[in-house]
Amino acid sequence: MRAYILAHEDAVVRWRSLMGPTRVSRARNTAPDSIRGAYGLTDTRNTTHGSDSAASASEEIAFFFPEFDERRWYQEDEPRLRCGQARYSVEERVHQVPEEEGTESA
Structure with a gap:
């Protein structure tokens, strides 16, 4: 597993777009070139995670990178x-x- 902090004004929106829809079946149909569309197995094994807001990102960054x-x-x-x-x-x-x-x- 790898965890990263993405730094960009629109990091949350851009990353969520690259990941594709959370539901793998939907990702395969509507965004087949997305990470989940191409590599997701099931809705719980969808290959990637991303925060849904700047506030969630701050909480998750603090959890995964306590020294940051x-x-x-x-x-x-x-x-x-x-x-x-x-x-x-x-x-x-x-x-x-x-x-x-x-x-x-x-």
């Missing part, structure tokens, strides 16, 4: 990500915003 500080992300990392100051770490499978010069990580 959402407030700090929005105040410090997210503005730097928007400016293109992020790199992808293949080893860790995550985008990282480098520490600003003259600061130390905790």
